[in-house]
Amino acid sequence: MASAPxxxxxxxxRRRLGWAPYALLAPSLVYLAVxxxxxxxxAFGLAFQSEAGGYxxxxxxxxxxxxxFGDALRTxxxxxxxxxxxxxxxxxxxxxxxxxxxxxxxxWLYIFALPLGISxxxxxxxxxxxxxEQGWLNSFLTQLGVLDRPFIFLNYQRPVLLILTIVVxxxxxxTSIIMVILVAGLQGIPRDYLEAADVFGATPWQRVRHVIxxxxxxxxxxxLILRTILAFQVFATVIALAGSATNVLAGEAYRWYQNLxxxxxxxxxxxxxxxxxxxxTVLFLLLLPxxxxxxx
Amino acid sequence: MGGRWPYGLTSVSLTRRxxxxxxxxxxxxxxxxxxxxxxxxxxxQSEGSLVLISTQFQPVQEAEKMRSxxxxxxxxxxxFLGEEQGPxxxxxxxxxxxxxxxxxxxxxxxxxxxxxxxxxLLTDLSDLTQELSGRGFNPDYLELAKVGGDxxxxxxxxxxxxxxVARKEAVGLLPQGxxxxxxxxxxxxxxxxxxxxxQGSRRLGFPAGEMGLLHRFFQGHSxxxxxxxxxxxxxxxxxxxxxxxxxxxxxxxxxxxxxxxFMQEPLQAGEVWVAWDHQARLIEALRASADDFVAFPSPTxxxxxxxxxxxxxxxxPKTAPDPDGAKDLIRYLTDPKQTATVARELGFFPPTATQQxxxxxxxxxxxxxxxxxxxxxxxxxxxxxxxVGLRDQSNPYNDVFRTTFDGIVLKDGDIGPVLAAKAKExxxxxxxxxAPCWQPDPESSGTCKVG
Numbered sequence: 045m046a047s048a049p050x051x052x053x054x055x056x057x058r059r060r061l062g063w064a065p066y067a068l069l070a071p072s073l074v075y076l077a078v079x080x081x082x083x084x085x086x087a088f089g090l091a092f093q094s095e096a097g098g099y100x101x102x103x104x105x106x107x108x109x110x111x112x113f114g115d116a117l118r119t120x121x122x123x124x125x126x127x128x129x130x131x132x133x134x135x136x137x138x139x140x141x142x143x144x145x146x147x148x149x150x151x152w153l154y155i156f157a158l159p160l161g162i163s164x165x166x167x168x169x170x171x172x173x174x175x176x177e178q179g180w181l182n183s184f185l186t187q188l189g190v191l192d193r194p195f196i197f198l199n200y201q202r203p204v205l206l207i208l209t210i211v212v213x214x215x216x217x218x219t220s221i222i223m224v225i226l227v228a229g230l231q232g233i234p235r236d237y238l239e240a241a242d243v244f245g246a247t248p249w250q251r252v253r254h255v256i257x258x259x260x261x262x263x264x265x266x267x268l269i270l271r272t273i274l275a276f277q278v279f280a281t282v283i284a285l286a287g288s289a290t291n292v293l294a295g296e297a298y299r300w301y302q303n304l305x306x307x308x309x310x311x312x313x314x315x316x317x318x319x320x321x322x323x324x325t326v327l328f329l330l331l332l333p334x335x336x337x338x339x340x
Numbered sequence: 341m342g343g344r345w346p347y348g349l350t351s352v353s354l355t356r357r358x359x360x361x362x363x364x365x366x367x368x369x370x371x372x373x374x375x376x377x378x379x380x381x382x383x384x385q386s387e388g389s390l391v392l393i394s395t396q397f398q399p400v401q402e403a404e405k406m407r408s409x410x411x412x413x414x415x416x417x418x419x420f421l422g423e424e425q426g427p428x429x430x431x432x433x434x435x436x437x438x439x440x441x442x443x444x445x446x447x448x449x450x451x452x453x454x455x456x457x458x459x460x461l462l463t464d465l466s467d468l469t470q471e472l473s474g475r476g477f478n479p480d481y482l483e484l485a486k487v488g489g490d491x492x493x494x495x496x497x498x499x500x501x502x503x504x505v506a507r508k509e510a511v512g513l514l515p516q517g518x519x520x521x522x523x524x525x526x527x528x529x530x531x532x533x534x535x536x537x538x539q540g541s542r543r544l545g546f547p548a549g550e551m552g553l554l555h556r557f558f559q560g561h562s563x564x565x566x567x568x569x570x571x572x573x574x575x576x577x578x579x580x581x582x583x584x585x586x587x588x589x590x591x592x593x594x595x596x597x598x599x600x601x602f603m604q605e606p607l608q609a610g611e612v613w614v615a616w617d618h619q620a621r622l623i624e625a626l627r628a629s630a631d632d633f634v635a636f637p638s639p640t641x642x643x644x645x646x647x648x649x650x651x652x653x654x655x656x657p658k659t660a661p662d663p664d665g666a667k668d669l670i671r672y673l674t675d676p677k678q679t680a681t682v683a684r685e686l687g688f689f690p691p692t693a694t695q696q697x698x699x700x701x702x703x704x705x706x707x708x709x710x711x712x713x714x715x716x717x718x719x720x721x722x723x724x725x726x727x728v729g730l731r732d733q734s735n736p737y738n739d740v741f742r743t744t745f746d747g748i749v750l751k752d753g754d755i756g757p758v759l760a761a762k763a764k765e766x767x768x769x770x771x772x773x774x775a776p777c778w779q780p781d782p783e784s785s786g787t788c789k790v791g
Binding site for chain 2: 177178200285303
């Protein structure tokens with residue numbers, strides 16, 4: 045609970061600023077409303093619409109009854125569960141390296157951030173050229189003498205391997221976005237805390253565990269939410285690496301809209317992705333409360 | 341506090357951090373909620389420029405060749421836009437509804453134009469057809485261009501087909517008694533088997549990737565070859581034999597085939613030694629090293645050599661902003677000089693009755709042209725049309741074939757039950773648009789009945 049003088053002070057600030065903050069917020073709010081909220085609401089409506097335009101559960105029923113639904117849901121959840129923790133661990137290490145202010149920190153940051161500039165599909169194609177039968181990885185391994193003939197990684201009969209290649213490609217492509225958020229968070233941690241920890245003889249691991257991680261919690265939360273939501277939308281990497289051998293929710297939404305020309309079932313898939321995204325967001329908010337949340 | 345999250349939009353007392361979370365969340369959620377339909381061309385209709393949208397030559401390199409090589413010498417600026425069949429039709433329909441259009445000319449396969457023609461959205465091109473009669477168009481194509489009516493609604497633009505290409509080293513491994521120019525389906529499988537035995541790898545290849553054209557293999561090649569028909573024999577005994585063949589052949593195909601879209605790439609890389617695909621998706625292999633590859637006709641089955649010629653045409657929507665300019669553009673594009681450029685650059689041939697190919701044609705394109713000529717003039721050829729009259733159901737129609745393949749071949753389902761279930765799906769697709777049968781199925785009085 046905030047105390048009474050604090051509330052009064054807040055009121056003063058509001059009066060002094062007048063309408064200015066709202067005017068500054070307005071453009072982005074309008075943008076979000078028109079380009080995100082409105083299509084979202086429309087898609088939600090479409091997912092529960094009959095062909096005639098009335099309310100109906102038919103699109104949802106068709107989605108659930110589709111032969112590829114189970115596979116798509118399973119693969120998507122599997123990818124999220126594998127990708128997010130791996131990326132988080134790697135991004136955290138990368139962020140600590142960058143933040144350690146070693147010689148050439150800037151160079152590390154640029155190298156780490158490189159995949160950020162590459163589109164999902166382009167990244168998928170790059171990794172396809174690595175994993176394909178006559179690709180870079182096989183050439184490398186056969187030249188080293190590890191393999192005597194190329195090994196087929198992208199084999200529909202080895203779904204686990206196929207998923208691992210997608211995990212590797214996704215980890216390479218999207219780890220840096222988490223890293224950037226974490227680096228920003230790390231740089232906001234006052235050095236006094238770390239110096240205090242040093243004074244009390246903390247080991248590097250203790251510093252990470254008891255000083256950095258707790259103070260980094262808000263950034264970690266944002267990074268995890270963002271990455272999880274994006275992982276639910278994974279699409280182009282899967283298409284590029286696995287083609288028709290595996291399917292994910294976003295791919296099914298595309299297939300129903302583009303190939304099967306049924307925007308309603310596509311919207312049902314989009315709505316499912318939305319629900320999963322919101323659920324994971326709520327989960328992260330509950331699991332990782334900040335100090336502010338606790339005091340509120 | 342966590343529970344307040346969904347109401348964040350209405351709350352004004354956000355901390356900066358909350359606002360950041362909200363923006364990130366909303367941005368990501370918005371992406372999932374947004375239907376992927378926002379690919380509208382926004383270029384202004386500037387004075388003197390014409391908009392040409394086409395379901396053909398969509399891939400980036402092909403579109404670039406259209407712009408830089410084919411359209412370059414037309415006196416006016418042309419905005420060339422490649423578009424998928426669905427959005428392509430949607431756009432013309434939307435312009436017709438609005439009563440005002442920006443698209444001058446549309447290019448598509450016969451099947452892409454049928455639906456628009458049936459709804460009376462395309463201009464009668466009798467006068468232009470008459471005027472261009474000296475171009476030597478195949479009379480069958482001019483008949484097709486009437487789309488079942490009295491007047492032609494498009495002008496033939498280019499033709500193409502599907503064929504097979506193999507690496508030279510595979511030819512030495514042909515099974516005994518097999519001739520590459522008159523292969524049977526069984527010999528093709530035996531060939532794959534022998535390559536596997538000698539090389540230790542599965543070297544047949546099919547374009548079974550998400551963007552591949554495997555469904556056309558079933559529709560235009562394997563079904564007609566095994567059954568002499570398509571929809572009317574979808575679940576017949578001949579069809580069961582065909583799927584059994586497919587299952588056997590797939591076991592000899594590179595398991596990466598589920599990712600292949602254009603077979604030219606795995607052929608060039610040596611991942612695949614023998615492949616079937618659309619001529620435009622094989623041409624780069626032949627063009628890069630015609631000496632290393634052979635092009636040859638599709639195989640022959642118990643009912644003949646099924647093959648699917650693809651006719652593309654140019655039409656003018658009734659809402660076209662500048663009909664005279666549009667006609668000029670069609671005159672230009674169907675001129676032998678431009679159709680030769682299309683053959684040279686894009687690997688689609690002129691839609692003429694006799695093979696009219698430029699002298700200076702690349703050896704690879706020449707090889708394809710010869711194989712296709714052999715295919716279409718073969719004694720037991722069974723020509724199929726691309727699906728006709730399916731309108732917005734053409735992708736769902738293709739999807740039935742793809743999911744049948746998934747069910748029987750990838751998931752190893754029992755052929756009979758899978759075909760029985762898929763036959764029902766196929767029938768409901770045909771029923772949805774009341775599509776009559778098309779070649780090679782016999783003519784039907786009403787909606788085509790799946791057999």
